Amino acid sequence: MIGILLFSIIFASVIYSAAAGTAPEVSTAALSAGEEAVSLTLTLAGAMAVWGGVMKIAERSGLTEHLTNILKPILRLIFRGLKKDSPALRAIAMNMSANILGLGNAATPLGIEAMKRLEQEESPGEAASQNMIRLAVMNACSLEIFPATVAVMRSRAGSRAPTEIIPCVIFVSFASLAAALAVAEIFNASGGKK
Amino acid sequence: MNFSSLILPVLILGVFMHGVFKKVDILDAFAEGARENLVTSAQLLPTLALLMLAVGMFRASGALGAFTSLIAPLFEFLGFPPECLPLALLRPVSGSGALSVLENILSEQGPDSFAGKVASVLMGSTETTFYTVAVYFGATKIKKTRHALASALAGDMTAFLLSAAAVRLFLG
Numbered sequence: 552m553i554g555i556l557l558f559s560i561i562f563a564s565v566i567y568s569a570a571a572g573t574a575p576e577v578s579t580a581a582l583s584a585g586e587e588a589v590s591l592t593l594t595l596a597g598a599m600a601v602w603g604g605v606m607k608i609a610e611r612s613g614l615t616e617h618l619t620n621i622l623k624p625i626l627r628l629i630f631r632g633l634k635k636d637s638p639a640l641r642a643i644a645m646n647m648s649a650n651i652l653g654l655g656n657a658a659t660p661l662g663i664e665a666m667k668r669l670e671q672e673e674s675p676g677e678a679a680s681q682n683m684i685r686l687a688v689m690n691a692c693s694l695e696i697f698p699a700t701v702a703v704m705r706s707r708a709g710s711r712a713p714t715e716i717i718p719c720v721i722f723v724s725f726a727s728l729a730a731a732l733a734v735a736e737i738f739n740a741s742g743g744k745k
Numbered sequence: 746m747n748f749s750s751l752i753l754p755v756l757i758l759g760v761f762m763h764g765v766f767k768k769v770d771i772l773d774a775f776a777e778g779a780r781e782n783l784v785t786s787a788q789l790l791p792t793l794a795l796l797m798l799a800v801g802m803f804r805a806s807g808a809l810g811a812f813t814s815l816i817a818p819l820f821e822f823l824g825f826p827p828e829c830l831p832l833a834l835l836r837p838v839s840g841s842g843a844l845s846v847l848e849n850i851l852s853e854q855g856p857d858s859f860a861g862k863v864a865s866v867l868m869g870s871t872e873t874t875f876y877t878v879a880v881y882f883g884a885t886k887i888k889k890t891r892h893a894l895a896s897a898l899a900g901d902m903t904a905f906l907l908s909a910a911a912v913r914l915f916l917g
Contacts (some may be wrong), residue, residue, distance in 0.1 A: 568806035580805035588794035596786035600779035607778025691897035698869030710856035720869035730899025738892035
C-alpha cells in the first residue's frame with residue numbers, strides 16, 4: 552500500500568515538473584534526499600538517546616511501576632468484564648504507562664503481551680472482543696506526555712519555544728482518545744460490524 | 746519564560762532525583778536506554794531516506810504547492826492550515842512519511858508559525874494508526890478486527906480538527 556502511494560507521489564512529481572519546468576529543482580531534491588534523511592536521523596538519534604537514557608532511569612527506579620498502579624483502577628473503568636486479578640489488566644496498565652512516558656521500545660512488546668492475555672482470558676475466536684478493540688484503539692491514539700521527537704525537530708528548525716506546544720498536545724491527545732473510545736462503544740452497542 | 750518551558754527541566758530533575766533516591770545505577774541505566782534508542786533511530790534511516798525522496802521531489806516539482814492552494818479555500822473555512830493537510834493524510838499511514846512532511850513544514854513555514862505549531866501538535870498527539878492496529882492484532886489469531894480501525898481513525902479525525910482549534914485557543 553505504501554509502495555503504491557510512494558510510486559504515485561513520485562510519478563505525479565515527475566509529470567508535474569515536466570509540465571511546470573521544475574525538473575532542475577526536482578533533480579536537486581532527489582540528490583539531496585539521502586543527505587536530509589541522514590541529518591534528520593542524526594538529530595533524532597542524539598535526542599532519542601538522551602531521552603531513552605532518562606526514561607530508563609525512570610523505569611529502573613520504579614517510576615513506571617508507580618504509574619502502572621495508579622493507572623490500573625482507571626483502566627478498569629474502560630476495560631470492563633475482566634476478573635479482579637486479571638493478568639491482562641496488569642499488562643494493559645504496564646503498556647499504558649510505557650506509552651505515557653514515551654518508552655516506545657517497551658510499549659509495543661507490553662501491548663502485544665496484553666493483547667495475547669486478553670485473547671486467553673476472553674477467547675473471542677476469530678472476531679476481536681471489545682476489550683481487544685479498546686486496547687488497539689488506545690495504542691493507535693498517542694498518549695505520550697512529552698513528544699520528544701517533535702520538540703527536537705522544532706528546536707532544530709530554530710523555534711523560540713520548542714516545548715510550548717506540549718499543553719496543546721496533551722489536550723488533543725486526550726480529547727481524540729476519548730472520541731475514539733466513544734466511537735468504539737457506539738459501534739459495539741449498535742452491534743458493530745461482526 | 747512560560748510554564749511549558751519548565752516541563753522538560755522539571756521532568757528530568759524529577760527522574761534523576763527519584764533514581765538517586767532509589768539507589769539506581771544512573772550511568773548504567775542511562776547508557777542502556779540511550780543504546781536502545783540509538784538502535785531504534787538507526788533502523789529508521791532506510792525508510793526515512795525513501796520518504797524524504799518522495800516528499801522532497803513532490804515539493805520541488807511544485808505539485809505540493811499546487812495541491813495546497815487547490816484545497817486551501819475548504820480548509821481555511823474549517824480553520825485548518827492547508828499546509829498541514831499532507832501531514833494529516835500521511836500520519837495514520839506512515840511514521841517516516843509524517844516525519845519528512847513535518848520536517849518540510851517546519852523548514853518552509855517556520856516552527857513558530859501557525860501552520861508549524863498545528864503540524865507539531867498533530868504529529869505529537871497522533872500515532873501511525875494502520876501500523877499499530879495491524880501489529881497488535883497480528884500477534885493474535887483474530888481475523889476480524891471489527892470496528893477497531895474505524896474507531897481509531899475517528900480519533901485521528903478528532904485530533905486533526907482539534908489541533909488547529911487548540912493552537913488558536915492556547916497559543917493565540
